[in-house]
Amino acid sequence: MKIALLGYGRMGKEIEKIALQRGHEIVLKISNSDSYNLAKADVAIDFSVPDSAFKNITNCFNNNVPVISGTTGWLEDYDKATDLCKQKKGAFIYASNFSLGVNIFFELNNQLANMMNNLSDYNITMEEIHHTKKLDAPSGTAITLAEGIIENSEMSNWELDGEVSDVSIPITSKRIPDVPGTHTIDYSSEVDSIEIKHTAHSRKGFALGAVVAAEWIQNKKGVFSMRDVLNIR
Numbered sequence: 001m002k003i004a005l006l007g008y009g010r011m012g013k014e015i016e017k018i019a020l021q022r023g024h025e026i027v028l029k030i031s032n033s034d035s036y037n038l039a040k041a042d043v044a045i046d047f048s049v050p051d052s053a054f055k056n057i058t059n060c061f062n063n064n065v066p067v068i069s070g071t072t073g074w075l076e077d078y079d080k081a082t083d084l085c086k087q088k089k090g091a092f093i094y095a096s097n098f099s100l101g102v103n104i105f106f107e108l109n110n111q112l113a114n115m116m117n118n119l120s121d122y123n124i125t126m127e128e129i130h131h132t133k134k135l136d137a138p139s140g141t142a143i144t145l146a147e148g149i150i151e152n153s154e155m156s157n158w159e160l161d162g163e164v165s166d167v168s169i170p171i172t173s174k175r176i177p178d179v180p181g182t183h184t185i186d187y188s189s190e191v192d193s194i195e196i197k198h199t200a201h202s203r204k205g206f207a208l209g210a211v212v213a214a215e216w217i218q219n220k221k222g223v224f225s226m227r228d229v230l231n232i233r
Contacts, residue, residue: 003214004028004041006056007048007071014207015045016203022211038063050074050135057081057092066091066217068210070098072140082223091217093224096140097181098209103226109145109185111151112196122187122194123164124149127215129174131183137173141183146171149185180206 001022006014008029016026025038032052038044043066046056052074060067061084069092078094081121085092097103115123128142138146138160146158146169155169162170170231180200187194209226216229 001025001215002016002027004030004036004038005046005095005190006030006036006044006046006060006067007052007226009047011047011052011070011203013130014203015047015210018207018211019203019214020046021221022215024211028124036064041065043068045069045214046071046211054081059091060139061085061088061090061227064090066214066220067093068098068146068213068217069094070096070206070210072096073136075140085223087210089221091222091224093172093213093217093226093229094102095209095213096144097187097206097227098213098226099198099200099205100142100209101205101207102183102198102200102206103217103230105183105196105233106148107227107232108196110152112194113149113155116187116194117153119187119189120166121189121191123189125170125172125186125188126158127172127174127175127184127186129176129179131179132175132177133145134175136173137175139173139181139183142171143171145183145185177196 005027008031025212030036044060046069048071053071053074054077056185057067156167158169182199213229
């Protein structure tokens, strides 16, 4: 498989290592280029920056190249991207986190939220910790977790650094050097607490998931998610 890396920062370099280990070829590496040629690529993996992501994804659709995107902070244009994908008969996977473990964690989060929905004595809070170079807060993974809770409970929104309430999920974001990513969801009452937590030990898990997704999307058309890649029903 010939891979174009759209974004060649720390994640791009980690993806390159995993891809080469799995027998793939890197045919394009860009960091901050406005112009590049996707002609040799079978698939593109976008881990760029929020301001570049939509342009990169659009370029892939216009060149009939399947694209995997893990860039967060650009989702105001997500509907435009999926509409263009369908119009161009392209192939697209966006995930706020490509770690295989995190995507299992998303499913646990949804199930726990559903189970806790009628237990009004429990207050829910969320904390995410990332490295100091992360540009967005809260993390895209935290937002996905919050959205999962909202879909499976009476909660209606989330709030960064908000107060505990019956309708809003407060998310605390911390930035600490060299932390790949830690997400904790806590349900607490006067008598006990229930906590689920995912801790990434390195970026390798994110990179592996992105490459697995790129392998999976070959010869497919449409908008997909990691639930499709992992065959989660």
